[in-house]
Amino acid sequence: MKPAELREIDRPWRIWASVIIVSILAFSVVFGFLVLPIVQGRAAGLDAFTAICRAVGILPGSPAVKQPTSEAKAQPTTQVAWSTDLMRTFGRRTQAGAEIAQGCVACHGEHGIAADPQNPNLAGQSAAAIYKQLHDYKSGSRVHDVMTGIAQGLEDRQIVEVATHFASSARRDLDPTTAEVVDEDVIRLVERGDPSRGLPACNSCHGFNAGGPIETPTLSHQNREYLARQLQAFKTDARRNDIYTRMRSVAVKLTDREIERLATFYATTLSY
Amino acid sequence: MGERAVTHARRLTLAHLWVAFAAFAVAAVLGVWQMWARSPLPAPYLTAESYFTSVTAHGVSMAYVLTTFMVMGFGYYVAETALGRPLPLPRFAWLGFWLGIIGSAMTAVTIFAGNATVLFTFYPPLTASPFFYIGLVLVVVGSWIWCGLMLWAMLDFKRANPGVPVPLAMFATVANAVLWLWTTVGVAAELLFQIIPAAFGWNESVDVGLSRTLFSWTLHAIVYFWLLPAYIAFYTMAPQAAGGRLYSDTMGRLTFILFLIYSLPVGMHHLFMDPQQSSAFKFLQMSFTALVAAPTLLTVFTISASLEIAGRLRGGKGYFGWIAALPWERPMVLATGMAFFMLWFGGGGGLINMSFGMNAMVHNTSWVTAHFHLIFGGTVVIMYFAIAYAIWPTLTNRLPMSPRLQRLQLWLWFIGMMVMTLPWHYLGLQGQWRRVATFNYSDPIIAGWGPWVIVSLVGGIILLASALLFVWNLLQFHSARAVVATDLRPIYALAVHPPERVPAALNGFALWNVLVLVLMVAAYGYPIAQFFIIDAPEAIVHRVNGRG
Ligand code: HEM
Ligand SMILES: [Cu+2]
Numbered sequence: 001m002k003p004a005e006l007r008e009i010d011r012p013w014r015i016w017a018s019v020i021i022v023s024i025l026a027f028s029v030v031f032g033f034l035v036l037p038i039v040q041g042r043a044a045g046l047d048a049f050t051a052i053c054r055a056v057g058i059l060p061g062s063p064a065v066k067q068p069t070s071e072a073k074a075q076p077t078t079q080v081a082w083s084t085d086l087m088r089t090f091g092r093r094t095q096a097g098a099e100i101a102q103g104c105v106a107c108h109g110e111h112g113i114a115a116d117p118q119n120p121n122l123a124g125q126s127a128a129a130i131y132k133q134l135h136d137y138k139s140g141s142r143v144h145d146v147m148t149g150i151a152q153g154l155e156d157r158q159i160v161e162v163a164t165h166f167a168s169s170a171r172r173d174l175d176p177t178t179a180e181v182v183d184e185d186v187i188r189l190v191e192r193g194d195p196s197r198g199l200p201a202c203n204s205c206h207g208f209n210a211g212g213p214i215e216t217p218t219l220s221h222q223n224r225e226y227l228a229r230q231l232q233a234f235k236t237d238a239r240r241n242d243i244y245t246r247m248r249s250v251a252v253k254l255t256d257r258e259i260e261r262l263a264t265f266y267a268t269t270l271s272y
Numbered sequence: 273m274g275e276r277a278v279t280h281a282r283r284l285t286l287a288h289l290w291v292a293f294a295a296f297a298v299a300a301v302l303g304v305w306q307m308w309a310r311s312p313l314p315a316p317y318l319t320a321e322s323y324f325t326s327v328t329a330h331g332v333s334m335a336y337v338l339t340t341f342m343v344m345g346f347g348y349y350v351a352e353t354a355l356g357r358p359l360p361l362p363r364f365a366w367l368g369f370w371l372g373i374i375g376s377a378m379t380a381v382t383i384f385a386g387n388a389t390v391l392f393t394f395y396p397p398l399t400a401s402p403f404f405y406i407g408l409v410l411v412v413v414g415s416w417i418w419c420g421l422m423l424w425a426m427l428d429f430k431r432a433n434p435g436v437p438v439p440l441a442m443f444a445t446v447a448n449a450v451l452w453l454w455t456t457v458g459v460a461a462e463l464l465f466q467i468i469p470a471a472f473g474w475n476e477s478v479d480v481g482l483s484r485t486l487f488s489w490t491l492h493a494i495v496y497f498w499l500l501p502a503y504i505a506f507y508t509m510a511p512q513a514a515g516g517r518l519y520s521d522t523m524g525r526l527t528f529i530l531f532l533i534y535s536l537p538v539g540m541h542h543l544f545m546d547p548q549q550s551s552a553f554k555f556l557q558m559s560f561t562a563l564v565a566a567p568t569l570l571t572v573f574t575i576s577a578s579l580e581i582a583g584r585l586r587g588g589k590g591y592f593g594w595i596a597a598l599p600w601e602r603p604m605v606l607a608t609g610m611a612f613f614m615l616w617f618g619g620g621g622g623l624i625n626m627s628f629g630m631n632a633m634v635h636n637t638s639w640v641t642a643h644f645h646l647i648f649g650g651t652v653v654i655m656y657f658a659i660a661y662a663i664w665p666t667l668t669n670r671l672p673m674s675p676r677l678q679r680l681q682l683w684l685w686f687i688g689m690m691v692m693t694l695p696w697h698y699l700g701l702q703g704q705w706r707r708v709a710t711f712n713y714s715d716p717i718i719a720g721w722g723p724w725v726i727v728s729l730v731g732g733i734i735l736l737a738s739a740l741l742f743v744w745n746l747l748q749f750h751s752a753r754a755v756v757a758t759d760l761r762p763i764y765a766l767a768v769h770p771p772e773r774v775p776a777a778l779n780g781f782a783l784w785n786v787l788v789l790v791l792m793v794a795a796y797g798y799p800i801a802q803f804f805i806i807d808a809p810e811a812i813v814h815r816v817n818g819r820g
Contacts, residue, residue: 006435006776013777021533021787024563025794032555057550057802064551082812084476191319195710204320214812 037063078241079139080132082214089160090127090167097165100158103150112169117223124171129217130163133241141241171221174268186265189258199253202262205246213243224267231259278666280362281352286667287369288345289660292338293743295376296653299333300739302326307692307732312713312722323709324389331392332383332408334649337376339498340411342656343452344368344418346501347445349663351425354441354508354764357432360424368417375410378403387816391707394459394467394487396478397811402471405463412456419449430779437771437779440524441508441764447528448500450781454536454788455497458489470813477810481548482803488539489796492561496535498648502655503527506575506608509662512765513604516582521767523574525778530567532784534560537795544631548808553799554628560795561626568619572612579608581768603678607658610686611651618647621697636707639700646693649735654685657742662763664749672752677745684738692731695724 033056040063041051053059061067101112104122108114112123122130136142137151138159154162188194193201205212206219219227233239234251242248254262278285308315309323351359359365381403382388388400426438426446438446466483469475507524511517518524540557543549583594600606621643624630634640661678665671699721704711711718711725777783802808 006773009773010775010777013775014783017777017783018787022790024559025791028556028559029794032559033552036555037552055550055552055555057553057798062551084810084812087476087812191321192710193320195712196714198712198715201320207321214814 040064076141077243077245078132078136078141080135080215082128086131086160087128087214090131090164093164093168094161096158097161100154100162101165104162107146108166112166113172114223114226117225118229119223120226121172121222122166123169124221125166125218126216127160127163127167128214130166131159132215133217134159134163136241142239174221183261183265186258186261189262190265194253197253199250202250213246215243219266220269222266224263227266228259228263231263232256235259278349278352279358280365281348281359282667284359284362284365284369285345285349285663288341288348291373291376292341292345292656293660293746295333295337295341297739297743299330299338300736302330302333304729304732304736306330307725307729309709310711311725311729312711313726313729318709320709321386321389324391325383325386327707328389328391329380329383332379335392335494335498336408336411338653338656340415341372343448343497343501344372344415346504346659346663347418347422347449349667350441350445350504351422353666354439354445355425355429357425357429359421360428361421364417365421368414368421371414371417372411375407375412375414378407378410380407382407389816393491394462394483396467396470396480396483397814399467399471399813399815401816402468405468405471409460409463409468412460415452416456419453422446422449435773437774439764440518440521440767441504443525443779444500444504444507444528446781447532448497448504450785451493451500451532451535452497454532454792455490455493458486458539459494462486462490471815473815476813478813479803479808480811481546481808482800484543484546485540485549485796485799485803488542489536490539491542492539493535495644495648496531499652500528500531501659502611502652503531503571505604505655505659505662506571506611508764509659510575510604510608510765511578511582512763513602513608513662514579514582514598516578516580516585516765518765518767519574519577519581521769521771522774522778523570524767525774527567527570527574529778529784530563530570532781533788533791534563534566536788537791538564540795540799541626541631544628545635549799553795557795558626558628560791565619565623568615572615575608575612578765579605601675601679603661603675603682604658606679607654607682610682611654614646614650614654614686614689617694618643618651622647634700636705637700638696638704638706641706642693642696642700645696646689650686650689650693654682654689657682657685660742660746664746666763668749668752670749670752672745672748677741677748681738681741681745684734684741688731688734688738690731692728692735695727695731699724699728 034052037051037055038048041048041054044051044063044065046054046063046066050059051063054061055063104112107116107119108122109119112125113121133142134147134151134154135156137144137147138154140148151159189199190202193199193204201207202219205216230239231251231254234242234247235254237248240248251259305315305317306323306326309318309326348359348365379388382401383404385401388404390398390400390404394405422445426442429438429442430436437443462483466475466478466486470478507518507527511519538557538561540549540554541561544554544558579598580594582599583597586594586597586599588594588597598605598609600609621639625634625640625643661675700706702721704721711721713719713722
């Protein structure tokens, strides 16, 4: 067949395909961008222009409802808002940080490793976790006789510095000879949780590779008594600075005996 | 044009398809374990981490490795057999193959080392180890080489045969290559500009609205990339296997063109419940989604008509007598029947998913997982089996004694898929979440789900049996007594009116690419641009190994 003939039979295809496809496009645009929002907006008491802008996404909100208004006041569990700017400030260990840390030695130990097992170790804890807790003490989200006052004496910048300082200190050494005999039941709780009670695995947030929230603290190498007391505090609602009640909803399902064993587990087991 | 010799494609196709089916067999084992994990029966090795590792491996193997290697291998086969000429540049084909192998291996090692539990979708701020993504990028680059070779082969044929229509099987294969090039643009942009930098730690935050939008660009069209081999078999192989002719060659060409056009500007139907896109663009893409039903309806009509021709030629009478007269003992015919049956259910489910209001009910429930297992694992994969059975004789020059075990394997797959997915759909309607490892069966509401999950598990076990039998059946070809190639029946069907001259529009893709561009600009232009115009909040990246 000659090229001219070919072009001849091709022409109507080219034209009609384009016409049909562009008409369908035009129809959907008219319907979705104009007709629907105008009709929906009228029912919701919006003027046509606002409704169209909302439908297209230039103005926020839905074209079908008035923006809901509410008198409710939020009562955040914490004042901490994570941002990349904040995250970026962590990581540089400074002299200032070391100096502030001197004020903590009495209770949290020489290198962030507390002598009294009632007090938490800070060495090797993540900077984000330390930052959040100090900030929460300062704002009143978490309350403690001593720590509230101490935190209130620190400026935001100092909190960052001291958090970075402790985060980069070496963790408490564990003595392999005192490591507990493997406690199968607790390992199951840590790794699998207990679906029959709707209890998630601790590892799904606290685990090494877990995608838990940024502020999730490291539990391994922490002190037994401190861990147990915190779990009890979450369980009884005495501590309530965990966003979305993440920890309270877990702790409330644990028995006292499980709390003891979990605390022992994290305080003594090497590999978690 | 009947059977033609396979030259380069013989080893290429065998290599690609064996990789595809090996990945498939491993993934089938993982699939059964996953269903077991979700059931009330205690499953071994179950932790949250092992579950998500497994689902990541299963999803990646099934959705990326099985499919990509299958499409590529089958494409090489079609390029030689349908065009009747050797594949140009076979060295590049092998390069693509090895890129795919290296990439798949890299991804697999990363997953099984526990450094990628992000599932097969790329939804930050969760990220995996960068090697997971780099491996997948290599697979995609390998497949781009395939796309280039398919286009090249078609253009070569046209140059050598001016005015001669490109055979339908090849036209459709090239349609899929063009579709794939368009499809991968979205995910490639997401990976290169957002996710890989985040996974390496070069970015601290990521705009998840943009990444979800870019992924949606790919997410629907990729499904059609997986599906098209099945449709190629429906149009070009099933009528021949049934002893009939293709009712209309033009319908075939239109179908593949419509798939190319309307599988792309529609991905936002995966974002109906997302806040970052506005209602007008969701509406626009929803209305295009509705048009995707058109090529499927065209196909049901055309293939039913083609099979009716075959049935009547074989002496079938009356309204339905032709159905009974079809040669159901032939695997290709049997598989086509089963695939159509599953397509009814799967297609119905799809209509529900694409409707904004009903989508809200099924979003993120097991309904969705059940739906794509039925349509993708069912309709599509059963045709992969049929294609393998149809082309293996020409690849090995051998024929096993009887197709009895092949039929058994297809029946097991069909029954297993129905048994697994129907209760799974129901569970989704009951509110069962997808992507969840374990359920609290002591909760009185959830307790009622238990028996149905066990039924699904039984379906899964039947599927696993079928998967293993499939591999066994293919191995039988390699050990069967050799037969002479000329004994083999031709594979591709002739049309009732074989095309003598077709307009350029139905013989190439220039026009359609322009129209796709127009539609994509309309559907995705502003929805993507808004992220650069409006100052959008970003999420902090979660990296694997981020905390210890
Ligand atoms: C042996 C038969 C199979 C069984 C028992 C099975 C089972 C499962 C299960 C239980 C899940 C996890 C669902 C969830 O967590 O919500 C899953 C996920 C998945 N399956 Fe299968 N499957 C099988 C075959 C297939 C086939 C043939 C394909 C496609 C070719 C496929 C593709 C997928 C994909 C892509 C996912 C990931 C879904 C996600 O990330 O949400 N599966 N499968
Ligand atoms: Cu889709």
